[in-house]
Amino acid sequence: MKEEIICAGFGGQGIMFLGRLLASVAMKEGKFVTWMPSYGAEVRGGTAHSMVVISDKEVASPVVTSPATAIVMNQPSLDKFLPKTKPKGLIIINTSLARMDNSKADLDILKIPATEMAAQLGNVKVANMVVLGAYLAKKKIFPLEGAIHALRETMTTQLQKLNEEAVKAGFDFMVNATGYTVHGKR
Amino acid sequence: MKEEIICAGFGGQGIMFLGRLLASVAMKEGKFVTWMPSYGAEVRGGTAHSMVVISDKEVASPVVTSPATAIVMNQPSLDKFLPKTKPKGLIIINTSLARMDNSKADLDILKIPATEMAAQLGNVKVANMVVLGAYLAKKKIFPLEGAIHALRETMTTQLQKLNEEAVKAGFDFMVNATGYTVHGKR
Amino acid sequence: MPSIKINKNRCKGCLLCLVNCPKGLLVKDKDINVRGVEAVVFKDSGECSGCAFCALVCPEVCIEVYK
Amino acid sequence: MPSIKINKNRCKGCLLCLVNCPKGLLVKDKDINVRGVEAVVFKDSGECSGCAFCALVCPEVCIEVYK
Amino acid sequence: MRDIPTHYCSGCGHGIVHRLICEAVDELDVRERTIAVAPVGCAVLAYEYWDFDVTEAAHGRTPAVATGIKRILPDRVVFCYQGDGDLAAIGTAEIVHAANRGENLSVVFVNNAVYGMTGGQMAPTTLLGQKTDTTPQGRETTRDGFPLKVSELLAVLPGARYIERVAVDTPKNILKARSAIKKIFMNQIENKGFSLVEILSPCPTYWHMSPAEAVKWIGTEMTRYYPLGVIKENPQSIVDSP
Amino acid sequence: MRDIPTHYCSGCGHGIVHRLICEAVDELDVRERTIAVAPVGCAVLAYEYWDFDVTEAAHGRTPAVATGIKRILPDRVVFCYQGDGDLAAIGTAEIVHAANRGENLSVVFVNNAVYGMTGGQMAPTTLLGQKTDTTPQGRETTRDGFPLKVSELLAVLPGARYIERVAVDTPKNILKARSAIKKIFMNQIENKGFSLVEILSPCPTYWHMSPAEAVKWIGTEMTRYYPLGVIKENPQSIVDSP
Amino acid sequence: MDKILMCGNEAIGEGAIQAGCQFYAGYPITPQNELTAYMAKRMTEEGRVFIQSESEIAAINMVFGASAAGARAMTSSSSPGISLKQEGISYLAGCEIPAVIVNIMRGGPGLGNIAPAQGDYFQAAKGGGHGDYRSVVLAPASVEEAFKLTALAFDLADLYRNPVIVLGDGLLGQMMEPVVANSKWQIANSKWQMANSNHKPLAISNKQKEWALTGCKGRRPNVIRSLFLGEGELEEHNIRLQEKFQRIKENEVRFESVCLEDAEFVLVAYGTVSRICKAVVGDLRHSGNRIGLIRPISLWPFPEKIIRGTAQRSKGILVVELSAGQMLEDVKLAAEGRCPVEFYGRMGGGIPTEEEIKKIVTLLSG
Amino acid sequence: MDKILMCGNEAIGEGAIQAGCQFYAGYPITPQNELTAYMAKRMTEEGRVFIQSESEIAAINMVFGASAAGARAMTSSSSPGISLKQEGISYLAGCEIPAVIVNIMRGGPGLGNIAPAQGDYFQAAKGGGHGDYRSVVLAPASVEEAFKLTALAFDLADLYRNPVIVLGDGLLGQMMEPVVANSKWQIANSKWQMANSNHKPLAISNKQKEWALTGCKGRRPNVIRSLFLGEGELEEHNIRLQEKFQRIKENEVRFESVCLEDAEFVLVAYGTVSRICKAVVGDLRHSGNRIGLIRPISLWPFPEKIIRGTAQRSKGILVVELSAGQMLEDVKLAAEGRCPVEFYGRMGGGIPTEEEIKKIVTLLSG
Ligand SMILES: Cc1ncc(C[n+]2csc(CCOP(=O)(O)OP(=O)(O)O)c2C)c(N)n1
Ligand SMILES: Cc1ncc(C[n+]2csc(CCOP(=O)(O)OP(=O)(O)O)c2C)c(N)n1
Numbered sequence A, B: 001m002k003e004e005i006i007c008a009g010f011g012g013q014g015i016m017f018l019g020r021l022l023a024s025v026a027m028k029e030g031k032f033v034t035w036m037p038s039y040g041a042e043v044r045g046g047t048a049h050s051m052v053v054i055s056d057k058e059v060a061s062p063v064v065t066s067p068a069t070a071i072v073m074n075q076p077s078l079d080k081f082l083p084k085t086k087p088k089g090l091i092i093i094n095t096s097l098a099r100m101d102n103s104k105a106d107l108d109i110l111k112i113p114a115t116e117m118a119a120q121l122g123n124v125k126v127a128n129m130v131v132l133g134a135y136l137a138k139k140k141i142f143p144l145e146g147a148i149h150a151l152r153e154t155m156t157t158q159l160q161k162l163n164e165e166a167v168k169a170g171f172d173f174m175v176n177a178t179g180y181t182v183h184g185k186r
Numbered sequence C, D: 001m002p003s004i005k006i007n008k009n010r011c012k013g014c015l016l017c018l019v020n021c022p023k024g025l026l027v028k029d030k031d032i033n034v035r036g037v038e039a040v041v042f043k044d045s046g047e048c049s050g051c052a053f054c055a056l057v058c059p060e061v062c063i064e065v066y067k
Numbered sequence E, F: 001m002r003d004i005p006t007h008y009c010s011g012c013g014h015g016i017v018h019r020l021i022c023e024a025v026d027e028l029d030v031r032e033r034t035i036a037v038a039p040v041g042c043a044v045l046a047y048e049y050w051d052f053d054v055t056e057a058a059h060g061r062t063p064a065v066a067t068g069i070k071r072i073l074p075d076r077v078v079f080c081y082q083g084d085g086d087l088a089a090i091g092t093a094e095i096v097h098a099a100n101r102g103e104n105l106s107v108v109f110v111n112n113a114v115y116g117m118t119g120g121q122m123a124p125t126t127l128l129g130q131k132t133d134t135t136p137q138g139r140e141t142t143r144d145g146f147p148l149k150v151s152e153l154l155a156v157l158p159g160a161r162y163i164e165r166v167a168v169d170t171p172k173n174i175l176k177a178r179s180a181i182k183k184i185f186m187n188q189i190e191n192k193g194f195s196l197v198e199i200l201s202p203c204p205t206y207w208h209m210s211p212a213e214a215v216k217w218i219g220t221e222m223t224r225y226y227p228l229g230v231i232k233e234n235p236q237s238i239v240d241s242p
Numbered sequence G, H: 001m002d003k004i005l006m007c008g009n010e011a012i013g014e015g016a017i018q019a020g021c022q023f024y025a026g027y028p029i030t031p032q033n034e035l036t037a038y039m040a041k042r043m044t045e046e047g048r049v050f051i052q053s054e055s056e057i058a059a060i061n062m063v064f065g066a067s068a069a070g071a072r073a074m075t076s077s078s079s080p081g082i083s084l085k086q087e088g089i090s091y092l093a094g095c096e097i098p099a100v101i102v103n104i105m106r107g108g109p110g111l112g113n114i115a116p117a118q119g120d121y122f123q124a125a126k127g128g129g130h131g132d133y134r135s136v137v138l139a140p141a142s143v144e145e146a147f148k149l150t151a152l153a154f155d156l157a158d159l160y161r162n163p164v165i166v167l168g169d170g171l172l173g174q175m176m177e178p179v180v181a182n183s184k185w186q187i188a189n190s191k192w193q194m195a196n197s198n199h200k201p202l203a204i205s206n207k208q209k210e211w212a213l214t215g216c217k218g219r220r221p222n223v224i225r226s227l228f229l230g231e232g233e234l235e236e237h238n239i240r241l242q243e244k245f246q247r248i249k250e251n252e253v254r255f256e257s258v259c260l261e262d263a264e265f266v267l268v269a270y271g272t273v274s275r276i277c278k279a280v281v282g283d284l285r286h287s288g289n290r291i292g293l294i295r296p297i298s299l300w301p302f303p304e305k306i307i308r309g310t311a312q313r314s315k316g317i318l319v320v321e322l323s324a325g326q327m328l329e330d331v332k333l334a335a336e337g338r339c340p341v342e343f344y345g346r347m348g349g350g351i352p353t354e355e356e357i358k359k360i361v362t363l364l365s366g
């Protein structure tokens, strides 16, 4: 088993946290895992992304050039990573901030209005957790509980609740709306 | 023909100038020549020396470890370079500031009270020129005129006169007092 | 009558113009711009004095003032 | 009666003691010392006040003052 | 200023300062003979926005590079743009000695009390108690020393002709900043020697504030320790100075 | 001071300063807990004469090295010995920031207006008009900048607790120098923070004067530009300083 | 044995903390900022000394002072900052002061960028400073190894009284991986052992550093210096240093080898890029190719012997670096022409993919 | 064609003056002080710029600025001071700014002493700064050659927009020899030619430096930078630089060979110590030994081909250096094991005598 994920969005969308949380969950599940941020000056005002590699074997390179899964939280990220996503890969799009027509034939495209859903939960900042939930439901490599457990270790109880709700909302959205996944053309 | 000279004395005794003048004379005579100072921190308060190599062939190393000729202007210089002087070499000793018994069998020892002679000429600083004169008279590789010519190029007319007198005094001392050269034992 | 023009797609939504306009003529946009930012828009109520405070404080040179 | 002692072989002949002695009790030596330097000598005229100026200014710690 | 969006964070003061410089250069009509030395800091990409000759310089060495340029081309207008890390930490020796030599340069010194580019570490100018990446408990004198008043320090040097501190927090102060920048360029053109303007400038990102809070913090906190105004104006020309 | 002759030129001020330091160390009875940081300069061999622990430091970095030692061994008496090239040229950043951090160190700064060790080049402290190896026509402001008043510069920093300028030209001044040196050691022992004494000191060799002329030159020329006296005495402890 | 997710920079910091590092001085620079931040927090928590210095030069000289006073001391930076430390490193080596210097390399030359690179190999392994000296250079390939090798670096520094460089790249500094790093794991007197290492863990307390400057109470004064003015003195000192370097060469070579026994074609790579090569080896072995890998862990002393032996037996060697070919020279020196030594490098932040390397290996070994 | 007696430091200064050096910045350090003093006097006489900078770091960055503005610019120092310039040199290379840097080497590591040494070969020839770059390195063996190679250095720097290092030792800097150096000898447009050189003298006026910063009147603004943040940009830049280095390797190799044709045993040495080796060759030839000498003049690019060819034909090579063995590695790399490569070195200011070398040669070649 080997999964290569890129999470991308604006700075401030909790992109780094999302990637690290995924990595933690995988670590707890006994996988080999690496997490790698895009770092540095390009972050200023631009988009940021982080790369997660999860595997049953030692991870060779933490650098993901063509991800099996791309989680894109805004338009520039979608534009950047859509063409890089592996054939037959998965792309999760935050439709609140990014739009595409379903024109990529060889991809699983999962569209979710994460920012809007987060806003409904009370804070746009948990949009990252919404997409995490959707990812877990879609990929089924880790149980939902693993993620919730990992969440609990990293934040105060106050924040936990909101974040958990967001994960669950994303998970449910996926479960209840499988039809939303489309197979698009490039 | 190859001549390797070390001139040594206190800073302020014009040791560097003496060496450079010798080198200039040799250059003017069409020889290959190098001049090399001892330089740096050891100069502070200690003795200084410079090395002159004159040759018909390209000079390999400007560093003279055992000189054919040692010109020593004070006691520490004598102590330092006496044992290093080549067998059958020449050592010129400023007896005003250095003393030795004639116990070095395999050396030409030329003793000259250079500082006293310079004082008589009016300035102890020209002791260096006194020994130069003696050297020229002894070694006869360059004519006296060459040195005087070289002197004229480097200093104001005022100083020239005194320096020329000193060179001549040293030269005459040597010519008139050949008996003064002794063959000593180490 | 003075007025201003905002280059919305350059705007980074810092809101410095908004807090500095003595007449309160700048408001947050509901939409996001190409940069994913809630930009500001000019609410032309005719009160604009052309004081150019908004343009002066804008770090992104988004605002032009017409007098 | 105060007097001083000079470590002649340490002396570098700077003459700072000489110029600073209020009584003029230090004079140049005629001889040179082991360093080839004209050192100074103490000319004990009985006038030494033990002021220690000479020792204070000596850069070579050559001078001891006895009171 | 070129018509492309900057890479700066939302509400960053660098953008304002860039604009003021370009205005001064245009008003003095010297764009075609201006040469800028950009720092290593968030403003490292300034050449993207400025429409005149620009060189980069190793971190902190801006005044040395500018000295080299100005001595070769004395009739060009050469200025340094420096952050507080660049100028007041690694570049301390270079700025002190450029000022001391009275180099005929203009220096724009952007004091945002933090290392922006590297992610918000303590700068020499960071205020006491201010939390940064390397002072997680707030800056504290015994461990970290005092906030450095660079302008006051440089003012001691006879070679420093003109030094002023301004801020880009309010429209009024921005106007003052504009004339200060123009002034240091004028000084150079008139051969008056080393002139520097220190600009208190917001870094909302690493002050962990909104842009509006950040400019307010300049007025309430920064200016208390770093008072605004002309710090030195030496009426003499450098040549006959003491 | 050890009983061996020094390597200094005849009439050099370093010898006097060395002796005053040894006297202070002995009087305060701290020889066994003193650690000195020697400079690169004519005093580089100071460890030959001092009877306590000594380390060398790269040229100009003396205050950084001393900071490292003192932070590890706060109860030792750590002092820097620096020349004007070492402290005021290459080491500008290190001395400014050690002072600014208020490091609890004592600094003995020997200002002889020239680079002695390297053969008499211009130092930052060289007077205007003074001829050196690198200012054959005399120091001149437009090319070489101004003589740097380091003590006045450092005095601006809140971290600097005590700064005095003395000279070793006359018996009276030497006595004052002695108490100044003792004072900066006392300050450290009492945890008062950064203290520095600047000592105007003759370099007859590269002033091209006799030793007697050299000490006179200190009185007539040097002290005119570098006035003697206490330049700063901060009554506050560094901790509650602004 | 709890695992935690750490980035390489943090792991280096924690390795230092657990090795008993008492003094850290550093100046911010990407991509090693997390290390400075980590030390700012942890050293203060532990009551040890943290200084954000005014420059990289001040930092290395502060480390000189702290170590001269007997403390375990470290500084860190990235490429341009490390260039500034070269005089200081030469002084450390000349004065025989132990110190740990971390370089998390970025793209060069000049300002370059902040992406991962291995362009500072020459500087680290040959000596970017002046004079004849060597730094021990350790090159971790994973976050966990970064932790361990940093701790080892302190031991080697003390044992040989010499600077030790931990050489990583931006990838190593920034990436997170699981690490076992609970505080009970006392490096300085524990049982961990490097692959291919004959290193015995070492605990030198400051009191054992009888050369350190602590005040001369009860002993003759100590002097720390690299200055030797007497005739022949500096040459003697250098001969002593060279003898020490010889001892280090004999005792401190470290490397990892993968499938070397029957390999016909061998990759040589260090640091993060070696992981990619390792995956290539695994993959190609699957398809029956007799490929192996040598991963130097100590870049100086360089694992010459194993490479010489390998060159003797192999059809070819491919060196892979994030540079224009620097370790390449050491591999060639070791191989002495016994087999062809080829090179594949990426510069300025480019990271080769497994496919890229596989293609070249297939081409060369086929 | 008057000869005058000059020391190496002065000859370098005069070479620079006659090559049209318009800017010099330096900081005193022994054994190169005569050069700084010479420039202080002569540059001012010529109405050009002389600055005694506050530090070596300031000096190299001032040179960066002056050269960025189109001037021919030089700095000089000795070993510790050159270590401090490493960041600056890497920036010059990265930004492709021409510059001449003189290193009159002294004994190291650390403060060491001020005696002659060749311990900075690695630093100069491999790159003591960060990142993948090379400086051209020229190593004169006599005062006259110091004069000529300094002038050549300016031409090469401008031609390739790259730093050029003139690498001498204390001996070269301090010793005086006769030089033909009258001011009519205009280096920049004259007919002198190096032994084994295919260099055509070059005169690039500032106006031809269309990349220089002079104000953007009548053209688009120029930008000088080594920063390349865009994806792949820095790698492209590095590839361009490497292509340039390749061109330099092809065109700028310089060496002197003595009695090589039939030599069975060959000495390799550079700089002043090569003179001693030359004398040894002369002497031993007299007594019938078939000995030769290769003296690399350009240390980078290194004369690999001639050494490879020689290694093929010889029984052995002896490398002689004032170091622990640095150029030795390049000789071995070139020889590729084709013949044994032996080493004799002196460190810390020791200078071998002819007798010393003769003894070893006789031992090895006998
Ligand atoms: C020699 C060197 N050291 C450190 C760095 C890393 N660095 C880049 S910018 C910077 C400081 C930025 O702070 P400042 O000068 O205040 O500018 P700002 O980003 O705040 O505008 C540092 C330390 C570097 N590039 N080079
Ligand atoms: C990095 C470096 N640069 C330069 C030198 C050469 N150097 C040795 S001492 C010195 C300056 C001496 O002047 P100062 O500090 O005033 O001390 P003084 O000899 O006058 O007492 C210099 C430049 C050096 N050793 N190292």
Ligand code: SF4
Residues within 6 Å of the ligand: C003, C004, C020, C021, C022, C023, C024, C025, C026, C047, C048, C049, C050, C051, C052, C053, C054, C055, C065
């Ligand atoms: S010009 Fe003045 S009044 Fe008009 S919008 Fe701008 S700030 Fe408001």
Ligand code: SF4
Residues within 6 Å of the ligand: C006, C010, C011, C012, C013, C014, C015, C016, C017, C018, C039, C040, C057, C058, C059, C060, C061, C062, C063, E011
């Ligand atoms: S000040 Fe400029 S960037 Fe900020 S919100 Fe207003 S228009 Fe947008």
Ligand code: SF4
Residues within 6 Å of the ligand: D003, D004, D020, D021, D022, D023, D024, D025, D026, D047, D048, D049, D050, D051, D052, D053, D054, D055, D065
């Ligand atoms: S103690 Fe005073 S009076 Fe006596 S010799 Fe010394 S200076 Fe003169």
Ligand code: SF4
Residues within 6 Å of the ligand: D006, D010, D011, D012, D013, D014, D015, D016, D017, D018, D039, D040, D057, D058, D059, D060, D061, D062, D063, F011
């Ligand atoms: S002061 Fe000291 S060194 Fe100078 S002359 Fe007097 S005794 Fe001699």
Ligand code: SF4
Residues within 6 Å of the ligand: A044, E007, E008, E009, E010, E011, E012, E013, E014, E042, E112, E116, E117, E202, E203, E204, E205, E206
């Ligand atoms: S980090 Fe601070 S200084 Fe840098 S661009 Fe962002 S706000 Fe501006």
Ligand code: SF4
Residues within 6 Å of the ligand: B044, F007, F008, F009, F010, F011, F012, F013, F014, F042, F112, F116, F117, F202, F203, F204, F205, F206
């Ligand atoms: S050169 Fe000057 S400072 Fe150095 S020892 Fe001689 S007199 Fe003293």
Ligand SMILES: [Mg+2]
Residues within 6 Å of the ligand: E083, E084, E085, E110, E111, E112, E113, E114, E115, E116, E123
């Ligand atoms: Mg800043």
Ligand SMILES: [Mg+2]
Residues within 6 Å of the ligand: F083, F084, F085, F110, F111, F112, F113, F114, F115, F116, F123
């Ligand atoms: Mg001095």
